[in-house]
Amino acid sequence: MATKKARISDYSESSIRVLKGLEPVKQRPGMYTRTENPLHIIQEVIDNSSDEALGGYCRNIVVTMRADGGISVDDDGRGIPVGMHPEEKVPTVEIVFTRLHAGGKFDKGSGGAYSFSGGLHGVGVSVTNALSTRLDIEVWREGRAHHLAFADGDLIEKLTSRALTRDDKKSGTRVTAWPNPKYFDSATIPLADLQRLLRSKAVLLPGVKVTLVNERTGESQTWQYDQGLRGYLTETLAQGSGAELVIPLFEGEQYAGADAEGFAEGEGAAWVVAWTEEGNVVRESYVNLIPTPAGGTHESGLREGLFGAVKSFVEMHSLLPKGVKLLPEDVFARASFVLSAKVLDPQFQGQTKERLNSRDAVRLVSTFSRPPLELWLNQHVDYGRKLAELVIKQAQSRLRSAQKVEKKKSSGVAVLPGKLTDCESSDVSRNELFLVEGDSAGGSAKMGRDKEFQAILPLRGKVLNAWETERDRLFANNEIHDIAVAIGVDPHGQNDEPDLSGLRYGRICILSDADVDGSHIQVLLLTLFFRHFPKLIDRGHIHVARPPLYRVDAPARGKKPAQKLYALDDGELEAIEDKLRKDGIKEGGWSISRFKGLGEMSAEQLWETTMNPDTRRLLPVALGDYNLAQSEARFNMLMGKGEAASRRSWLEEHGNEAEADI
Numbered sequence: 084m085a086t087k088k089a090r091i092s093d094y095s096e097s098s099i100r101v102l103k104g105l106e107p108v109k110q111r112p113g114m115y116t117r118t119e120n121p122l123h124i125i126q127e128v129i130d131n132s133s134d135e136a137l138g139g140y141c142r143n144i145v146v147t148m149r150a151d152g153g154i155s156v157d158d159d160g161r162g163i164p165v166g167m168h169p170e171e172k173v174p175t176v177e178i179v180f181t182r183l184h185a186g187g188k189f190d191k192g193s194g195g196a197y198s199f200s201g202g203l204h205g206v207g208v209s210v211t212n213a214l215s216t217r218l219d220i221e222v223w224r225e226g227r228a229h230h231l232a233f234a235d236g237d238l239i240e241k242l243t244s245r246a247l248t249r250d251d252k253k254s255g256t257r258v259t260a261w262p263n264p265k266y267f268d269s270a271t272i273p274l275a276d277l278q279r280l281l282r283s284k285a286v287l288l289p290g291v292k293v294t295l296v297n298e299r300t301g302e303s304q305t306w307q308y309d310q311g312l313r314g315y316l317t318e319t320l321a322q323g324s325g326a327e328l329v330i331p332l333f334e335g336e337q338y339a340g341a342d343a344e345g346f347a348e349g350e351g352a353a354w355v356v357a358w359t360e361e362g363n364v365v366r367e368s369y370v371n372l373i374p375t376p377a378g379g380t381h382e383s384g385l386r387e388g389l390f391g392a393v394k395s396f397v398e399m400h401s402l403l404p405k406g407v408k409l410l411p412e413d414v415f416a417r418a419s420f421v422l423s424a425k426v427l428d429p430q431f432q433g434q435t436k437e438r439l440n441s442r443d444a445v446r447l448v449s450t451f452s453r454p455p456l457e458l459w460l461n462q463h464v465d466y467g468r469k470l471a472e473l474v475i476k477q478a479q480s481r482l483r484s485a486q487k488v489e490k491k492k493s494s495g496v497a498v499l500p501g502k503l504t505d506c507e508s509s510d511v512s513r514n515e516l517f518l519v520e521g522d523s524a525g526g527s528a529k530m531g532r533d534k535e536f537q538a539i540l541p542l543r544g545k546v547l548n549a550w551e552t553e554r555d556r557l558f559a560n561n562e563i564h565d566i567a568v569a570i571g572v573d574p575h576g577q578n579d580e581p582d583l584s585g586l587r588y589g590r591i592c593i594l595s596d597a598d599v600d601g602s603h604i605q606v607l608l609l610t611l612f613f614r615h616f617p618k619l620i621d622r623g624h625i626h627v628a629r630p631p632l633y634r635v636d637a638p639a640r641g642k643k644p645a646q647k648l649y650a651l652d653d654g655e656l657e658a659i660e661d662k663l664r665k666d667g668i669k670e671g672g673w674s675i676s677r678f679k680g681l682g683e684m685s686a687e688q689l690w691e692t693t694m695n696p697d698t699r700r701l702l703p704v705a706l707g708d709y710n711l712a713q714s715e716a717r718f719n720m721l722m723g724k725g726e727a728a729s730r731r732s733w734l735e736e737h738g739n740e741a742e743a744d745i
Contacts, residue, residue: 105181105213105236112266115210120269121154121262122276124211128156128258129284131208133372135160136288141255146281147296152261153217154272159255162224165242174242176222180212180233208258212236214266221257223247235263280374282306286315287372287423312355312421319365320419326362329417329473330466333357333459337451338425345446347427347642352448354385356420358470365419370429370439379432379439381424383697384448390414391449392456393474400464402471404479410513413477424448427643428662432700442691442698443646481510500565504529504539516569516588517628517694518542520595520604523682524689528594531686532694538588540569545604549611550722557615566611574615581618591625592701594693596680597632597651609704610722617706625704630684630693634676635659640666649692651700 108115117123125146135141141160148154164175171178212218213236222229228251232240247253264270278295285293285306296303308314313334320326338351357365368375368382375381390411397403424444432438460467499505502525506514516538519525525541532539547560554574558564567574571585593608595601605627612625619625631649633656639645643666650656656675663673678684684692693699720726720733 105183105209107183108210108213109236109266112210112214116214118267120267120272121214122272122280124214124262125154125156125260125272125277126280127207127211128260129280130373131258132156132158132160132256133284133288136284136291137372141291143292143294144281144284145294145296146277148272148277148299149259150298152270153259154262155257155259157255157257159252162222162254162256163220165222165224165229165244174231176220176229177231177238177242180208180218180220181236181238183209211258211260214263215260216263217261219257219259223252223255278304283315283367283369283374284372286311286421287369312353312423316355316357316365316419316421320357320359320362326359329358329360330463330470333456335452335455337455339447345644346443347644349642350425350427350447351451352381352385352422352424354420354422354448354452356385356389356418358417358473359419360417360473364417365421367420368422368424368439370424370426370431370444372423373429373431375431375437375439377432377438380441380444380697381422381426381439381448384424384445384450385420385422385452386411386415387445387697388449388452389418389456391453392460393470395457396460396467397471397474399461400467400471402468402475404475407475407478407482409474409478410481412513413474413481416477417473422448428666440700442649445697484510498568500540500569502541502565503569506536506538507534508536510536511586512589514538514588515590515592516540517592517594518566518608519681520601521680521682524594524596524680524684527682527684527686527689528694531688531690533690537694538569540565542566542604545600546607546611548607548722548724550614550718551724554615563611567616570616570619572616572619575618576615577617579618583618583622586619586624589624590701591619592628593626594628594630594681597630597678598680601680610718612704613718620704620706623703623705627702627704628693629700629702630678630681630689632656632678634678634688635663636674636676637663638668638672640668 112118116127129144129146132141132144135158136144141158143157143159145157146154147157163179166175167173168175168178212233215233216235218233220231226247227244228247229242229244230240231238231242262270274297281293281295281304285291286308289308289311292305292307294303294305310317313332316332332355334353334355336351336353338349339346341348343350366378366382368378368385370379370381390409393414394409397409403409424439424447426439426441426444426447428441429439429444430441432440460470504525508514513536515536517528517532517540519528519539519541522541522543525539528539528541542562544562546562549557549560549563552560554576557574558567569587570591571587572581572583575581591612593605595604609625609627612620629651631651632653633650635648635650635656637646637648637659640663648659650659660673664670681689691698720729
C-alpha cells in the first residue's frame with residue numbers, strides 16, 4: 084500500500100507534459116495518418132497541388148519517385164506565400180509546414196484562397212514534415228525563387244530567395260520528402276496505389292496533365308482526360324467484365340447558385356452512372372478531389388436521388404408487380420458510378436478522410452441528381468422500362484431470399500415481448516433492433532425510426548450484470564429474457580455452435596445516453612453479449628449507436644448558410660467551435676445545447692443524428708485479435724462481484740489510460 088501512495092504522490096505539476104509543434108504527430112502518428120506505408124503523407128502534398136488545379140491555377144502536376152528514396156511533387160500553381168505572416172511574424176511557408184492548424188483551407192469566406200478544398204483538419208503537409216527525415220520546399224513566386232528545408236520536422240535551412248534564372252518556371256511549388264521508415268510498417272509506397280491516386284486526380288481535373296516519373300526504373304506515365312468522369316468509368320468497365328449497359332450512361336453535374344436555399348454557392352456534384360446486368364460494379368467517389376474509398380454521405384445522397392427518380396418512374400407507369408416493394412438497394416445493386424462532390428466545409432470520419440460524414444451532403448447530392456434522371460427516364464420511356472425491369476428483378480430476388488429465411492425460422496417462434504415495437508420487413512439482413520435506454524427515449528425512437536426495417540425494444544433501468552450469471556438463470560431477469568426472445572437466438576458459450584437460423588435482426592444496436600450512465604449500460608449489454616451471445620459479436624451483428632452530446636446552432640458565415648451541427652463529445656465540440664472561429668464568427672455568435680439524455684431529443688433529431696443509416700455514426704463491435712483466456716481474466720476483474728479490490732488497484736494504475744471510445 085505504501086508503494087501505491089508513493090506512486091500517487093509522484094503525480095505533480097511536472098507530470099503534465101504539453102506536446103508542442105509537431106510532437107503529437109511523432110508520438111502518435113496513427114492518429115494523423117495511415118502508417119502501413121508513407122503514401123498518405125505524400126497524398127497530402129499531392130492534394131495541395133490538386134487544390135491549386137481545382138481553383139484553376141495549375142495545369143501540370145509531376146510526381147517523381149527519386150532514386151535516393153525521396154518523393155517530389157511539383158506543380159505550376161501560384162506558389163505557397165513566402166512573406167511574413169501578419170500575426171505570427173514568421174514566413175508563411177514555414178507556418179504551413181510546422182503548425183498543425185494552419186493553412187489556406189481555413190479561409191472559407193467569399194474570395195478565400197480555397198473556397199473548396201480537400202483540406203479540413205488543418206494538419207495536412209505538417210504531418211508530412213513531421214514524419215520525414217528531410218523535407219525540401221522550393222517556391223517560385225512573384226519573380227523570385229525561394230528555398231527552405233526541414234529535418235524531422237525542425238527547420239534546418241531558413242528561407243532564402245534568389246532571382247529567377249532562364250530555366251526556372253514563373254510560379255509553382257516543389258515539395259520533396261524523404262519519409263522516415265521508423266513511423267511506417269513498410270517504407271515502400273505501393274506503386275499501383277500511387278498510380279490509381281494520380282489517375283483519379285487527372286479524371287477529376289479535366290485538362291490537367293498528371294505525370295509520374297520513376298527514376299528508379301527509368302519509366303514515366305502521364306494521365307490527361309478530356310472526357311473526365313465519363314471516359315474514366317467507360318474505360319474502367321471495359322477493363323473489367325465489359326458487360327453491356329442496360330441504358331446509356333447517366334451523367335450530369337449541378338452546383339448551387341448564389342440564391343440556392345440551404346446550400347453554399349458552388350456546392351454540388353458531378354456524376355456518371357452505369358447499370359449493367361452482370362459483371363463487377365465499379366464505385367468511386369471523391370469530395371473536393373479527395374478519394375473516399377469508404378464512401379459516406381455523398382454516396383448516400385446519390386443512392387437516394389437515383390432511387391427517388393426510378394421509383395417515381397415505376398409508379399407513374401404502373402410497372403410494379405403486386406406484392407413487390409422497391410428499396411434503394413434494388414436500384415443501387417447493379418449501379419456503377421463515379422461521383423465527385425464539392426462541399427464547402429466537409430467533415431470526414433478520421434484524419435485519413437476515407438469517409439465523408441457531412442450530413443448536408445445527402446440532401447445536396449440527392450437534390451441535384453434526382454430531377455435530371457427522372458426527366459430523362461420520362462423522355463426515354465423505352466430505356467426507363469429496361470431499367471425498371473432490372474430493378475424489379477433485383478427486388479424479386481431479394482424477396483425470394485428473405486422468404487427462404489422466414490420459412491427456415493417459422494416453427495416454434497416464442498411470443499414476442501409486449502414492449503417490442505417490431506418492424507414490417509422480414510429481410511433479416513436489413514432489419515435492425517435498437518435496445519434503447521429508458522421508456523421516454525424509446526418513445527422518441529419509435530416515432531423517429533423507419534418502421535419498415537427498424538424495431539425498438541426499450542429497456543427499463545440498468546440491465547443485470549450477467550458476467551457471473553449461470554445460463555439457465557438468465558431468463559429470471561425480465562430485460563434479458565425480452566432481449567433474447569426479441570433477437571431469436573438462445574444464450575450460448577464461446578465454444579458452442581448455436582442455431583442462428585432464428586435470428587430476427589441483422590443489426591442489434593445498443594442506444595443509450597451519451598453520458599456516464601449511458602456508457603455503463605453499454606458495458607453491461609456488451610458484457611451480456613460477450614458472455615452469453617458471443618457468436619453475435621463474432622459475426623458482426625452487435626453495434627453501438629453514437630448519439631450526440633451537443634448541438635451547435637451556427638449562424639450563416641461567408642458562403643455557408645446557417646447550420647445545426649452535432650458533436651459526440653467535448654473534443655468534437657471544441658473542434659466545431661475552433662472551426663467557427665476560423666470562419667470569422669465571434670465568441671458568443673453561436674449557441675450550444677447539451678442533450679441531458681435521449682429523451683430530450685425530438686424524434687426528428689434522433690432519426691437524423693443516430694438512426695438514419697445515411698447520416699448516423701454506428702460503431703460495429705468486433706472481437707479482434709485477442710487471447711480468450713486473457714480477455715476472460717480481464718472481464719472477470721472488471722465485472723466480477725468479488726473483484727472490487729483488484730478493480731480499484733487497476734483503476735488507480737490505468738484509469739487515466741482509458742479511451743473515450745468503446
